[in-house]
Amino acid sequence: MAGKQNEKRFLLRLDQALYDRLAEEADRANQSVNMYMVSLLSANHGTKSFENRQIIGKTVLGKDIHADNGLVLVAGIYYRYLINDxxxxxxxxxxxxxxxxxxxxxLQKI
Structure with a gap:
């Protein structure tokens, strides 16, 4: 119970479509929506790299992923990639x- 004392609760309003997307992603990650959102926030808090500021969350078309050379084109820059599953x-x-x-x-298929 000591851990609960260090937690902060706050109200967050989301539109239904965003909540539904988060719920689906949380389900795929085998987490509650709350834990999934905490993991997203924790993973991205305080990150300073260009990629974390500008690339995380971007959508990539499958045609921009080049399996033959292992590169993906995102925002005009080629990166190596992994598919999460x-x-x-x-x-x-x-x-x-x-x-x-x-x-x-x-990358995660959406």
Missing amino acids: NSDVDQTARYAVIEANGNILT
Whole structure:
């Protein structure tokens, strides 16, 4: 119970469509919506790199992911990439950039 004393509660208003998207992503991550949002905030708090400021959350078209050379084009820059579930690239799908580690981006199909 001591950990609960260090937690801060606050009201956050989201439109239904955003909440539904977060709920789906939380379900895929096997987390509650609250824990998923805390993990997103924790992962992105205080990050100072260009990628974390400008690239995280960007949407990438499958046609911009080049499986043959392992590169993805995001905001005019080529990066190496990983797909979060190790699936093959679906050229017709859209992907979200969910993590940046140096010049390697982690993508999640949306």
